[in-house]
Amino acid sequence: MRFTLNGRSVTYEASGARRLLDVLREDLGATGTKEGCGEGECGACSVLINGEVVDSCLVAVGQVEGCEVVTVEGLAEGTELSALQQAFINYGAAQCGICTPGMLLAAHVLLQRPDRLSADDVREGLAGNLCRCTGYTKIIEAVLSCRT
Amino acid sequence: MVSRSPIGQSVPRREGVAKVTGAAKYTDDLVIVGAWYGKTVRSTIAAGRLRAISLDPAFDWSRVVVVTAADIPGENVVHLIRDDQPVLARVGGDIRHKEEPILLLAAPERGTLEAAARHVRMEYEPSTPVYDLDGALEVYSTIQITKGDVDSVQGEVIERTFKVGLQEQLYIEPQGAIAIPEPGGAIRIIGSLQCPYYVHRALKRALKLSDAQAIVVQAETGGGFGGKEEYPSMVAIHAALLARKAGRPVRLIYDRHEDLAATTKRHPGVITHRTTVKKDGTLLAQDIEIVLDGGGYCTLTPVVLSRAAIHAAGAYSCPNVRIRARAVATNTPPNGAFRGFGAPQSLFAAELMVEHAAGRLGMSSVDLRRKWMLRLGDTTATGQKLTESVGSELVLDAALKAAATVQPSNRPTVRRGRGLSLVFHGSGFTGSGEKKLQGTIGFEALADGTFRILTASTEIGQGTKTIFCQLAADALGVSLDRVTLAPQDTSLVPDSGPTVASRTAMIVGRLVQDAAAEVQQRLARGEQPPIAIQKSYIQPDSLSWDETNYRGDAYPIYAWACTIADVDVDMITGEVRVTDLVTAVDCGKALHPVMAEGQIEGGSLQAVGWATIEEIKMKDGAYQNDRLATYLIPTALDAPRIRTILVENPYSRGPFGAKGIGELPMDGPAPAILAALHDATGVWLDEIPATPEKVLAACASR
Numbered sequence: 001m002r003f004t005l006n007g008r009s010v011t012y013e014a015s016g017a018r019r020l021l022d023v024l025r026e027d028l029g030a031t032g033t034k035e036g037c038g039e040g041e042c043g044a045c046s047v048l049i050n051g052e053v054v055d056s057c058l059v060a061v062g063q064v065e066g067c068e069v070v071t072v073e074g075l076a077e078g079t080e081l082s083a084l085q086q087a088f089i090n091y092g093a094a095q096c097g098i099c100t101p102g103m104l105l106a107a108h109v110l111l112q113r114p115d116r117l118s119a120d121d122v123r124e125g126l127a128g129n130l131c132r133c134t135g136y137t138k139i140i141e142a143v144l145s146c147r148t
Numbered sequence: 149m150v151s152r153s154p155i156g157q158s159v160p161r162r163e164g165v166a167k168v169t170g171a172a173k174y175t176d177d178l179v180i181v182g183a184w185y186g187k188t189v190r191s192t193i194a195a196g197r198l199r200a201i202s203l204d205p206a207f208d209w210s211r212v213v214v215v216t217a218a219d220i221p222g223e224n225v226v227h228l229i230r231d232d233q234p235v236l237a238r239v240g241g242d243i244r245h246k247e248e249p250i251l252l253l254a255a256p257e258r259g260t261l262e263a264a265a266r267h268v269r270m271e272y273e274p275s276t277p278v279y280d281l282d283g284a285l286e287v288y289s290t291i292q293i294t295k296g297d298v299d300s301v302q303g304e305v306i307e308r309t310f311k312v313g314l315q316e317q318l319y320i321e322p323q324g325a326i327a328i329p330e331p332g333g334a335i336r337i338i339g340s341l342q343c344p345y346y347v348h349r350a351l352k353r354a355l356k357l358s359d360a361q362a363i364v365v366q367a368e369t370g371g372g373f374g375g376k377e378e379y380p381s382m383v384a385i386h387a388a389l390l391a392r393k394a395g396r397p398v399r400l401i402y403d404r405h406e407d408l409a410a411t412t413k414r415h416p417g418v419i420t421h422r423t424t425v426k427k428d429g430t431l432l433a434q435d436i437e438i439v440l441d442g443g444g445y446c447t448l449t450p451v452v453l454s455r456a457a458i459h460a461a462g463a464y465s466c467p468n469v470r471i472r473a474r475a476v477a478t479n480t481p482p483n484g485a486f487r488g489f490g491a492p493q494s495l496f497a498a499e500l501m502v503e504h505a506a507g508r509l510g511m512s513s514v515d516l517r518r519k520w521m522l523r524l525g526d527t528t529a530t531g532q533k534l535t536e537s538v539g540s541e542l543v544l545d546a547a548l549k550a551a552a553t554v555q556p557s558n559r560p561t562v563r564r565g566r567g568l569s570l571v572f573h574g575s576g577f578t579g580s581g582e583k584k585l586q587g588t589i590g591f592e593a594l595a596d597g598t599f600r601i602l603t604a605s606t607e608i609g610q611g612t613k614t615i616f617c618q619l620a621a622d623a624l625g626v627s628l629d630r631v632t633l634a635p636q637d638t639s640l641v642p643d644s645g646p647t648v649a650s651r652t653a654m655i656v657g658r659l660v661q662d663a664a665a666e667v668q669q670r671l672a673r674g675e676q677p678p679i680a681i682q683k684s685y686i687q688p689d690s691l692s693w694d695e696t697n698y699r700g701d702a703y704p705i706y707a708w709a710c711t712i713a714d715v716d717v718d719m720i721t722g723e724v725r726v727t728d729l730v731t732a733v734d735c736g737k738a739l740h741p742v743m744a745e746g747q748i749e750g751g752s753l754q755a756v757g758w759a760t761i762e763e764i765k766m767k768d769g770a771y772q773n774d775r776l777a778t779y780l781i782p783t784a785l786d787a788p789r790i791r792t793i794l795v796e797n798p799y800s801r802g803p804f805g806a807k808g809i810g811e812l813p814m815d816g817p818a819p820a821i822l823a824a825l826h827d828a829t830g831v832w833l834d835e836i837p838a839t840p841e842k843v844l845a846a847c848a849s850r
Contacts, residue, residue, distance in 0.1 A: 031177035032170015034370070036320045037404040041776035044320055072170035081168065089164040092742035095750065096609030097167030098321040098370025104168060127785040130776075132318050132371050133609045135749030136784040138742070 003064045005030065006074030016062025021045045023061045024071060032072035032101045036130070043129030046102035047071050053106045053128070072101035075108065084108055084146050091142035095133035103129045107143045117147055154618040154628055155804050158742035162613040162633075163368070175324040175340045175367040176401045183326065184213070184254040186390045186400035187261050189268050190410060191237065191248040194479040194769030196274035198237045201251060204267035212264045213394040215252040217241070220389065222356035226382050227349055230288070233445035233482065235354050235385050243272065244285075245444030245481045246770045247410040249382070254390040254398045277479035277769050281418060281439050284476030288442045289450035291457040293529050293698045296468035298433040303424045306508050310421070310497035311835040314764040314771075315414035315757075317486050318781050321370020323379060323411060324401035327387035334361040335388045341380035342372045343646035344604045348638045350381035355388055366636035372608040373754065374485030377648050378447055379411050408774040412484030413764065415440040415452055415475070419460070419497035424468075429509050431520045434501075434529075436460045438473035438494060443482040449475045452483075454578050456490030458702045459815075461529040462498030463540055463572040464520040469529040479769050485648065487751060488814035491573055492758070499569040499819030500834060503826070513823070517544065517570050530702045537799040537807065539708035539734025544570055546732035546793045547710035554714060563717045564727075567823025570710050571815040574703025575808030576651040579693035582704070587645035587656055588684040590634075591620070591663035593677040599624060599664070602634040602641040605656045610810055611743035615653050616660045618739060619803050623664035642682060650707070650808025653739060654799075659683045661803045688801065705799045707807045708734040711752070711816035714788075715824040719847065722840030724825055725786075726756050729817060732793040736807035741794060744809065748792040751813025757782045759818035763837045 001012050005028060012023065024030040024047070033056055036044030040055040047056045048070035075082045084107055087093070094100040103126065110117060110125040117125075122143045123136070131139060166172035191198070201216060203209060217224050217238035224238065225231040237243055237250045251268060255261040278285050325339030335355060341347055344364045351362040364384070369376065387400040402411075417440040424433040438456055442449035457473040502520070506513035521540040527533050547568070557564040576582055590602030601620055607613045617631045624631070634640050644656045663683040670679055693700040714728040731748055738744040761780050765772040773779045798805025818836055826832050831846045 025177070029179075030170070031173070034174070034321065035176070036322070037776040039404070039775065039777060042320060042404075072168075076169055081165065085168040088168050089160050092158070092161070092746045094161065094164060094167045095611075095746055096319070096321070096369065096371040097163070097172055098174060098319075100167050101170050123784040123787070127783040130320060130781060130783060132320055132373070132754070132781065133750045134746055135751075135753035135790050136787045137749045137790045138746055140784065 001062065001065045003066060004068045006070055012061065016060060018061050019057055020059040020061045020064060021056040024056060030071050030073055034098055034101060043102045043106065044099055046105045046129060048105055048109065051109065053109050072104055075104060084111065087142040087145045091138045091145065093134065093139040093142035099129060099131045103131065103139060110143065111146055117144065119144060153622045155622045155739055156741065158740055159614065159618060159628060161611065162617060163607065172368045174321055174370050175326060175338060178326060178338060178367065180326055180328065180397045180399065183397035183399050184256050184394055185258050185261050186252060186254045186387055186398045187265055188249050188386060189251040189253065189265055191243045191246060191250055193243055193272045193274045194246045195277035196243050196272050198239055198241055198243055198250060199271040199273050200239060202269045204269065207264065207267035211255055211260055213254040213390060215389045215393055219393055220354060222354045225353065226385065227353040228378055228447060229450055230446040233447065245479050247481055249386065252386050252390050254394050279478050279480060279769060281441055281476055284478055286477045288446050288475040288477060289453055291453055291473040291698060293457055293469065293471040295529050295531060298435045298468045298470045301424050301432040301468055303426050303432045304508060305422060305424050306504055307422045308501060308504050308834055310419045310500060312417055312493045312496055313837055314416045315486060315762050316408060316764065316779060317373040317375030319371030319373060319375055322402040322404055322407040323383050325380065325384045325387045326397060326399045327391035328397040329391050329395060332361065334363060335391060336363040336365065337384045337388060338365045338367050339380055339384055340369045340376060341366055342376045342606050342608055342648065344636055344638050345643040346378060346646055347381050347384045351384055351388060354385045355392065364638045366606050369606060369608045373487045374489065374648065375411060377485035377646060379484065404776055405774055408779060409771055410481060412447060412482055414486040415442065415483040415490065415493065417441060417493050419494060421497055421501045423501055423505055425505055425509060429511050429516055429519050431464060431466045433468040434461050434466050436471045440475040441478050441483065442475045443478060443480045445482040447482045447484040449483065452490040456494040458530060458574065458578065459491040460494040460498060462495060463522050463570050463708065465522045465526040471529060480766065487754065488811045491811065492755065492814045492818065495571050495815045496818045496836065499571065500822060503823050514568060521570060528702065531699050532701045537705055537736060537797050539795055539797045540570065542795045542797055543708045543710040543732040543734050546795050547712050547730055550732065550791060550793050551712040551730045557716065561718060561720050563719060563828040565824040565828025566712060566714050567820040567827055568710065568712050569816040569820040572706040572708050573650065573812040573815055574706055576655050576704050577649050578702055579695055582655060582685050583687035585645045586684045587659065588642040588682055589644050589656060589659045589663060590642055590680065590682050591667055593667050593671060593679040595677050597630065599631045600634055601631065601660055603644040603656060604636055604641050605644045605652045606636050606647040608647060610747060611740060612647065612652050614743065615657060615739050619657050619661040620664040623661050624668045650810040653806055654802045654808040655685060657803045657806065658801065659685060704801065705807050707809045707812045709812050709816050711820045713817060713820035713824045715821060715828055717825060717828045717843065722844035724760050724838050724843060726760065726788040726821055729788045729790045731813065731816065732795055733809060733812065734795045734797045735809045736799040736802050737796050737805035738794045739804060739806050744794055745792040747810055748813045749790045752790055752817050753782050753787050755814050755817035756788065756821065759821045759836045760838055763839055
């Protein structure tokens, strides 16, 4: 089977029943995607599939045949951080960092919305991604700073 | 060229780029060639004796490594305070709680491992478990603090009993360690942990290793909050035993379910206050009894109890105080370290007690706090005279000034209220703790013009690495990029003490600052690099502590906080929603304001969760809600707007005046929220979490 990971085509031969999370982490070396609960509650394993935020622990790799998958490793352009990644550093939105990859992807999608985001929109949009360090305040500030 | 001082500047987090790009390597991210997977098989009874272990002969065990207590080369204890907790329950030995580790398995694939676990049989001789604090199995420790004579006073007496519940740390990265056998009988542990030297000591004891044979390395760690203070010793020993027997690396990574079911929680407890006041509001006496549930093994319980007892009278000056505290054993999984370490429990009770007294006296609780609060020159319950950096009034004024006027609710079924709390929290270890520990760091000036900090203090999100580099760069007068940190690896760095107790920036940070200053002076005198020095903590002579009678200087200094919470209470559903939280914090000096705020905001939300939604349901000695679908923590939608006001009130011995504040934010929100609940509904709930069921029941019985 084939899918695109961070813009590169991936050919994959193995059971389509494996979790996308495990294939990313163990077979493709994309360990930026984290496992927090393994049952779709914490959002640490969030990835983008065709632009939608999905918990990769709940997805069988067979389901992403032909899809575009983006992980945290796909957010920067080479060594150039995206504006959102830079904002996470500047605003103190990453503490222990374990929720950060998933949080960044969820926030990245929010920022694609055509309407100007409010703080409540950000809270709602990030409600599927748990963070235990920050109290969310600085994450919300970081996302709001990236509105265009 | 001399750089501008980075102190007080919110410079970028040292490992920030690695964390936002996915490059940071947490334990389970590490690729270790040839490593097998490990698993822990645990008890299904809460109390009794392990009679036998049998392995189903029908199963193919040829590709599985099995470890039991008989395979432990050293002592079968997870070394900590009392050494009562076995690494693995032995056949013929006691079982003291559900999920107690009995047997370990390792296999090359996860499937084989899971199948093997299904073919292990345990035979038990169950006994009647004890869950009741009054009929507890044994008393782990008792503490009595006496000031004046509570029995000598007469006045208005107010008595209330408060209950606090279990809480899970819920770091988002579960516990995990990888053990790698190395030449010379050495074992290398790479793990998610707060205290490399705790693990080092425990590993040496259980595996009979020398200092050099036990190597403990911290991987990037996805949160700790105390949960990775003592428990990683257990995980590391287990992984090491498997790796030793398998003769290959073994990765032992918990899944969330196992982590919730088996690892330590915040101690639940019952706290009773009998407070005597005069009609004019004068505080005459505080008589306090604390009982904490330690669970099946001692872990850090006596130290948790100590911090609970010392903070029990609250941030107030009272001539007559008696605090009687005890921690007991029950047949539940052991409780352990969690941010605040007993103080949130006892301060919850102390703060609500101020509210009850104010209600009885017909006074405003803010006025009563002003009348009672500790000020410069006052003495605490242990008789400690406060001689500097007492921020009680500063934080009270700052929080009151910052909190906006409460707007009335515009929904008929929602009531709105506001509550306030005033707390203090001792920074650093209790009493002679720092003196006994003598935390040590290394500091080097290298030939290439860079400098290196060698410390075992870990980065767990709070900013250790960034702040240490700021302190060193300032003292040296160089730019931040010329300062590096050695890895947190026990074979490379000295024991700086554990990363706990709000001590890292204040105690270890000061050592970094002093060491860097000394190296700078030597360079200024013309000495050539390389230069390598060590610095150890020296307790100032002015601090004295009587461990037997709990008298004297319990902490080198205290940080202070005032929290104002606004809540909406849904009178139909009973839901308590915290909408706004303002906290003013006397942190001495904010070395890195954004990180200081981050500590306050994150800790505050953990306290909001503890006060409102984080409830562990116990049944027959096991946690019923041991999944993230059922143990809920606040999401971005649940979280209130949190505002932090940093008040700088320097402490003479902290680096640039800084005081430890890591645990402080866990103390204030819960009582402020319960006071706000009363303000909104007229109902007092002396128990947390204030779940919808409890709120509705309390409103109905009013």
